[in-house]
Amino acid sequence: MKRILLITALFCISAGLANAQIKIGIKEGLNVASIDYTTPLLDTETSALASFHLGAFFHYSLVEHFGLQAELMYSGQGAKIDFKDYGVLTKNKLNYLSLPLLAKYHASSGFTAEAGFSLDFLLSAKQSYEEIDAISGSGLQLTEQDLKDGLTGVDTKFLFGVGYEMASGLSFNARFAAGLSNISKSVDENDPNYIGEEESFNSVFQLGVGFPLYGN
Template sequence: MKKLLTIALLCLTVLSLKAQVKYGLKAGVNFANATFKNAGLSTSPSSLTTFHVTGFADIPIDGMFSFQPGITYLGKGYKYDITINDSPEKGETSLSYLEVPLNGIAYFPTRSGRLFIGAGPYMGIGISGTLEQGNTEKDLKFGTGTDDDVSPIDLGLNFMLGYHLNGGLLFNGGYGFGFTNAIPKDKRADDIKINHKQFFLSLGYSF
């Protein structure tokens, strides 16, 4: 984790010295969910509506391409409604992460601005979480041990499509999914995985 952050900061510093960097802020809504895999079977619970806030730098590389690192605070999680032994159970897992996306962006000029598409890896660090089930609420612990509830690191990829107006206003939508098993390392069983995923919509401004 420290190596990834160090490399990202070095790249950002070198590229910033050679290019006209723009900075921006954006925020929006997340439709968070997760994929559960067990013995080859895959299913998803229902979505949980959360939010995100991102600060980013846009560093031109060559012509139409830019490197866009950032820092994001966002919510992840899911809702579930299942029946166990003829007894219905409803619950909600709500998680907060600090995430570092490292996106490559391609811009396509138009008369009023620029259409853009982007993709790249991200690294998320768990901050806090709660589980609501019936009338009870439990604080979730991030860690790798048997007494922990959620793995502390979420690595994945995100994709986005948007439009950047000439005045600086921008909006985009996208999709992100995690590769990392959200079950703590010491609690994992064979063929059981939980992977985060989310659709997101953002509105922002760069200057």
């Protein structure tokens, strides 16, 4: 009896997979990233930093026009932060392994809409300094330093976007990722370099292109 139930279950699963529309492919594109950085003791201003994303996607659909999409991506993020009190401009480059999971709607016209969440794991974090001369306005590039110890290893984001998919499977996508986690670690108030409790939230606007290697 148990064998019959097991064979029946495997048959149902196999039939479901056979009827499902599965796509596996690659995608890449532009990242325009920023960090919402604040600390109560310093006057700072942030600006965007351009980078890129690259990876693979897996789309699984059992219902017409609707499915789930999981991705495995390298994502370059960060920002430029101007510490006005010191006349120092920093460029913060953060590299993540990003794991988005999205619900995706696909209209018959090719229009797509998506929303979901992402779990991002920090791979590396580098900060370079540029000290601004207040008189001439010119800058002096200083040594790059590692930021990883001052940041949390995991970031979470809410994602939403729109796109268009051609009959060939080639797709174009615009997506915004809003950080939900403070990525700055707490700092000891007795530390001589203490500049107040910091808060840093990533955000990324992405323009991407994707193409399926399996399924359509």
